[in-house]
Amino acid sequence: MGVVRRRSGGFVLKVNPILCDGYGHCHELAPELVTMDEWGYPIIKAEVTPLSDLATLESARYAVRGCPRQALRVERVSDDAGPIRR
Amino acid sequence: MMDATQMPRLLHGTPGTPHTLDQHEAVYHSTFRTSSLLDELSRSGLTGRGGAAFPTAKKALLIREQRGHRKYVVVNAMEGEPASHKDRTLLSTNPHLVLDGAEILASIVGAQRVAITVARDNPLVVNHVKRALHERERRSKRGPELELHTPPWRYVAGEESALVHWLDDNESLPQYRPRRPHVLRIGRDPVLLDNAETCANVGLIGRYGAQWFRGLGDEATPGTQLVSLTGAVAQPTVVEVVLGTPLRQILAAAGADPSPQALLLGGYGGAWLSGEYLDTPYDNASLKPLGAAVGAGVIVVLPRQGCGVVETHRVVRWMANESARQCGPCAFGLPALAEDLAHLAHATRDASPALGRLIDRAGVIEGRGACHHPDGVVRFVRSALNVFRDDLAHHVAGNACTGATSPTHYATVPTIERAEELIWE
Ligand SMILES: Cc1cc2nc3c(=O)[nH]c(=O)nc-3n(C[C@H](O)[C@H](O)[C@H](O)COP(=O)(O)O)c2cc1C
Ligand code: SF4
Ligand code: SF4
Numbered sequence: 001m002g003v004v005r006r007r008s009g010g011f012v013l014k015v016n017p018i019l020c021d022g023y024g025h026c027h028e029l030a031p032e033l034v035t036m037d038e039w040g041y042p043i044i045k046a047e048v049t050p051l052s053d054l055a056t057l058e059s060a061r062y063a064v065r066g067c068p069r070q071a072l073r074v075e076r077v078s079d080d081a082g083p084i085r086r
Numbered sequence: 087m088m089d090a091t092q093m094p095r096l097l098h099g100t101p102g103t104p105h106t107l108d109q110h111e112a113v114y115h116s117t118f119r120t121s122s123l124l125d126e127l128s129r130s131g132l133t134g135r136g137g138a139a140f141p142t143a144k145k146a147l148l149i150r151e152q153r154g155h156r157k158y159v160v161v162n163a164m165e166g167e168p169a170s171h172k173d174r175t176l177l178s179t180n181p182h183l184v185l186d187g188a189e190i191l192a193s194i195v196g197a198q199r200v201a202i203t204v205a206r207d208n209p210l211v212v213n214h215v216k217r218a219l220h221e222r223e224r225r226s227k228r229g230p231e232l233e234l235h236t237p238p239w240r241y242v243a244g245e246e247s248a249l250v251h252w253l254d255d256n257e258s259l260p261q262y263r264p265r266r267p268h269v270l271r272i273g274r275d276p277v278l279l280d281n282a283e284t285c286a287n288v289g290l291i292g293r294y295g296a297q298w299f300r301g302l303g304d305e306a307t308p309g310t311q312l313v314s315l316t317g318a319v320a321q322p323t324v325v326e327v328v329l330g331t332p333l334r335q336i337l338a339a340a341g342a343d344p345s346p347q348a349l350l351l352g353g354y355g356g357a358w359l360s361g362e363y364l365d366t367p368y369d370n371a372s373l374k375p376l377g378a379a380v381g382a383g384v385i386v387v388l389p390r391q392g393c394g395v396v397e398t399h400r401v402v403r404w405m406a407n408e409s410a411r412q413c414g415p416c417a418f419g420l421p422a423l424a425e426d427l428a429h430l431a432h433a434t435r436d437a438s439p440a441l442g443r444l445i446d447r448a449g450v451i452e453g454r455g456a457c458h459h460p461d462g463v464v465r466f467v468r469s470a471l472n473v474f475r476d477d478l479a480h481h482v483a484g485n486a487c488t489g490a491t492s493p494t495h496y497a498t499v500p501t502i503e504r505a506e507e508l509i510w511e
Contacts, residue, residue, distance in 0.1 A: 016262045017413035018456045037450050038422075041414035075264075 009078045010048035013060050017041075019071035029066045030059035048077045087115055088294065090301025094326040095310050096286050099179045101324070104214045107221040110182040118186075118292045124150065124194050127288065129296035131308045136162055136244075136281030137353060137382045139370055142288065145278065148267055149195040152276040157197035159230070160253065160270075161188045163204045163211070163282035164237065164244030167353040168404075168498045169384045172312035173282040174211045175324040177204065180286065181218035185232060187285030190292035192230040195278050200232045201253055205239035212236055238509045241354070241408035245457050246270060246279045248410070256511045259410050260457035283312050283383075303329040307369035311380055317350075317387035317496035318343035327368060329380070334364040336385065343389045348473050350388065350497060352381025354401050355462020357469035358394065377469055386497050393489035394474035395481055397497045398467065399427035404499045405463050411505070416460040419451035423467055430478060433486035441482055445471065 013033050015026075022040040033049070033056065034042045049056050057074075064072045088095065098113050099105050105113065119126060128143035149157065161184060165173040177184060188200045202219075204212050215234055222232065235253060242248050243258035250270045252258045270277040280288075287309060291299050300308045307329040313336060316322045320341030327336050337344060346361045357378040359366075366372050370379050388394060406420035426447065429440035444467065452464045471478065477487060 014264060016264070016456070017415065017454060018262045020414060022414045037415065037419075039414055039418040041418075041454070043450065043454070073264075 008051070009076060010050045011057065011060065011074050011076050012046070012048055013044050013063065014073050014075050015042055015044055016071045016073075019069045020067075021069050021071075024068065025066045026063040026072060030056075030063040032056050033060055034063065051076075088113070088290075090294070090298045093302070093310070093328070095290060095302070096176060096183065096283065096312060097179050097324070097326045101175045101179045102210075104178055104181050104218065107182055107218070107225070110180065114183065114186075114290070114293060118190065119295065123190060123292060126291055126296045127194070130287075130291045130299040131296075131306075132284065132287050132291060132299065133307075134281055135283035135287070135311065135383065137355070139380065142280060142284055145280070146191060146194050148269065149197075149276050149278040152269055154274065154276055156199075156275040157195055158253075158272050158275055158277045159188050159192045159195065159197045159200045160249065160277055160279040161200065161202045161282055161285050162244055162246070162249060162279055163202065163215075164239070164249060165205065165208075166239065166241040166244035167314075167382050167384055168241075168500055169316050169350070169386050170314045170353060170382050171322065172314045172324045172383050174204075174208055175314075176282055176286060176312060177211050178214050181214055182222075183286045183289040184282050185218060185222065185285075185289075186292065187280075187288035187290075188232070189229050190288050191278055191280065191285065195276075197278065198230050200230045201235050202232065203235045203237060203249060203253070205243070206236035207239035238511070240410075240508065240510065241405065242410050242457065242459050243510075245459065247457065250277055250279065252511070258510045259412060260459070262456040281382075304369070306371045311368070311383050313340075313368075313383045313385055315340040315342060315385050315387065316498055317385075318346060318389035318392070319387055329369040330367040330372070332365050333359075333368055333385075336368055337364070337387065342387045345390070346387045347390045347392060348388045348394055350386035350397075350401075351378045351384065353384040353462070354405055354497075355459070355466060356381045356384065357465055358388075358398075358473040359469075360473045361388075361390075377472070388496050391489050391492065392494070392496050393431075393477065393487055393492070394470060395427070395477055395486075396431045396490050397495065398470040398474070399424065399431040400495060400499045401497050402427050402463060402467060404502055405459075405466075407502050407505070407508075409459060410457075410510070413455045413460075415451045415454035419447060419454075420460060420463055422447055423451070423463065427467070430481050431486075431490065433481040433484050433490065435484075437482045437484070441478060
């Protein structure tokens, strides 16, 4: 039982606003998750994206890798409760 | 033994001539409970008096559960709110009660060191605390080591992660804490941080217990609150009130304008409340539906001849300048809010679009800083949009009231220093 793992749960992209310098690449790399405010800082979609949405997960990972300040992180959210601790 | 319904509880004595240790022990008797202190604290229902009203026992439990043989208790008497003077009044009246509470908290969480933090810009208070610490040192010493620390005064210097960062690394800059609850640390050592007034209440609960503490206030919001009153008052004062006292009664106790236009409640990250709600009990359960909170116990009284739009602008402009400028949405967003408010306050030709921008920008900034400084400003601005909506309409139409051009102001706002002159370390 339970050998097959389903990709349940979801994720959110999170930014450390102290590290973030703005005018960045995250909006270009993950436009479905990130818009820019008038000062060039990222506004990140707050809603949880299901992990099954592989294309968006892929963009999120691009953004994480592409951020010159390493200010971004993908945070997993379990189906039921809050974020999974790792 | 102090009676459970006796008032005042915390401000027993004369501000400016603090009780000596002997006097202190004559007023509040000197024996403490030794067991189940956390239990008593939990049953007391005490919540933090520094602004967020978080249950004190819950926070203590989190730190007690942390591993590590070295832990700290930090007493936050930074009092960053310009309209607040309750913590310095408390320390200038009953410093030993605060220190008792800190020692009790240290014993609950297993801390060996207690840091009392007072802004160095308050030399009188620093001296009172120094003297109290000397007095205690001369007594046979058991318990944790007590040290005084004096960071520079800044609004965000009293924010918990900024204060701990200063103790750790001499810089009053808030830290990014992605997960909550977050355990504050000095080096690797867990820190329990509580406001000075919170500690004073712990000093009482450690003596007399939870049931005694609940002898004043009601079920949901027990105890008393130190309230700083400024603005249209006979003179700025701190009064200790039972939580749940109607606002009208608190104003009367301070000789304030009995029919003000509005009250600024909580602090500069708090909210305006219209003067029509003076019969509201002063406690979070009653204020919450009105969008306000007790916060740090600040009440600024705005009389009818004052202008709420102008006052809001003055406060927000200063708050914007107090940003630690680490996060874009705070560093750029708050000055933008202040600029929009300037157009509204001065009823310029750009006032109408400024109002739209202000509403949009408030929504964009919220929740995007590493600390809650910008969120407080957004809350404050939104409350102004609501409480002063008629005045705003007049300002937008180019008809500012007479209060808008009057040189008399009500909210205390320090002079705005140039960004490069702000001291953070
Ligand atoms: C911008 C900002 C400034 C703050 N300044 C103070 C302060 O000057 N004094 C204080 O006691 N708490 C201040 N706080 C609240 C503290 O972060 C913290 O919640 C509080 O000291 C915890 O103590 P308590 O649980 O006893 O209230 C501030 C919070 C923020 C977001
Ligand atoms: S790429 Fe990184 S530094 Fe640039 S805006 Fe995005 S989060 Fe900020
Ligand atoms: S939100 Fe503002 S005050 Fe808080 S850390 Fe960021 S820049 Fe500093």
